[in-house]
Amino acid sequence: MADFDTPELKDYVEVPLPKAGVMEGSGPFIAKPQHQEALGFPGELVENWQEAAISKLADLTKKSRALQVFMDSCVKCGACTDKCHYYLGTTDPKNMPVARQDLLRSVYRYYLTPAGKVLSKFGMEKLIGARELTRDVLDEWHNYYHQCSECRRCSVFCPYGIDTAEVTMAGRDILDNIGMGQKYDNEIIGKVFTVGNNLGLPKPALADTLEGLEEEIEEDIEVPVKLPLDKKGADILLVTPSADFFAEPHVDGLIGYAKVFHQAGLNWTLSSHASEAANFGMFIGSYENMRRISLRIREAALELGVKRIVFGECGHAWRVAYSFLNTLAGPFDFLDPNYPVPQHILEVTHGLIKDGKLKLDPTENDHMTLTFHDSCNVARATRMGPKPGGQFTIPRDVIKSVCNNYYDMPADTIGEATYCCGGGGGLLTDDLMEVRVKGAMPRMQALKTVVEDNGVTHMAAICAICKTQFAKTLPYYGFTMDQIISVHQLVGDALVWDDYITEDAGDGDDASSGEQE
């Protein structure tokens, strides 16, 4: 792995002068034939890749009116240029969203617009910024479409609403379909199909882990909190990223969910079949794979006979769940209509706090001063609760209910304008470490501000990718890896069990009604 310099943190994020070519390279590892074929893609680069790529691009723009508009409507106004964390962190001009989109747009113009078709005959395609699809262009796609986390911050500022994520997804979809996929993403999707989750944790290992956590919780608070697996007849199926079973600080979040469910007397279960909330099918822009992953959740819900589906702390999973689940894997008419389908764990916890169903002592978290990192997919692609902006207020309300010390980071770095952690969109792999560290810079800058001004000690997040990314990148910027924590760790630690009478978790769910079919 090549060495690189970590960007320096200043008083605020300066828009850097572009340095052409600094992030040129071969991109992330290419998927092996077995990883490609498991997803229905050609094993290696097909012989007629140029023709195949153009035909796929034509197909995508035909199927998606949105993509065609994104290809046609950019006027190069430049509003997006300084909005991307990867441009700010790397200074490579091809990481300006407009330029990254143009890698695809130029080829679209050459082959798929009347002007391009005519001008290219006379060698005058440059007049309209069109280019032929050469091997160099293909490599550029692979490289730069893996320097975009599909976070859509640039889209917030685009006067035409061009969605860069859709362009990146189209780029990756084309690459997959000509046999040049990304190893990390495609290997992981294959694991979900064969084992049930990204990490490839088989059921016995999962059961063992959960049992270990139960022992740990009981040692700690002397209450027999359970983490049930494949419990038929449970009311709630919790679908959570598999990192919650394995990684730090994610596990503390899982413990938090379990404690909340236990104290509220809710009857819940995890599933070994749907032991993964993450859906990398979205990252690679593959509807078919996204659907195949989502269907596992439906199958598990039917098999276990649950009434509700709740998602754990995972950013893009919540986008897939909130925005697409019903069309991907619906209809969910077998679930209890009194609850949102699906529901976010924070909506559950928020409701329980409001209804006084949880006994909380925020002084338990007095040794910390918190800030909150809005995850890109939650912030810009979903909502929580019944009101607009609930995805911003509900996590903060919950944190403030369980912590006395809380400060927001600067306003232009949170909420709708939140910066990506730098590892989203299928880039959370070691072969992209330089991109990840540099892309984390704007968030690190904002964190530094509240650390210095307000004495913030910890940053809470609600996304498995964000948590892992920060645990790895915080040390590059002079912070420590344990300064990133799960929101539900804060909740779990603040729960009071003094006069808690242990009873079988079960029928305390007063709002549930009707038998499921």
Place this chain on the structure above:
Amino acid sequence: MQAEVDGKIIELSEAGWLNNLDEWSEALAVEIAKNEKIPEMTDEHWAIVNEAREYFEENGTVAEPRVFSKIMKQKYGKDRSSQKYIYSLFPTGLIKCANKVAGLPRPKGCS
């Protein structure tokens, strides 16, 4: 990547993980450790590597970090069990570093 042990070339993945787990040897572990910027494998390093391998042999999967800390605590006491301690010896931790040296696979995903 490749590593050379006793004149024999052993195939590693692009990120330096052992492809064929049966090819592991202590000499290979020393070579992988060098890639991970661990200049010398001390007894404390070996204790972790051996525990990780033992767990994998018994369970068919690598240990979750907390489970591993518990095992270390039982055998070697509190001072030699924390995540911090493991990171102090293996710069990127159990899952990404100690297991790599031990010739074990890596569970990928958001971890």
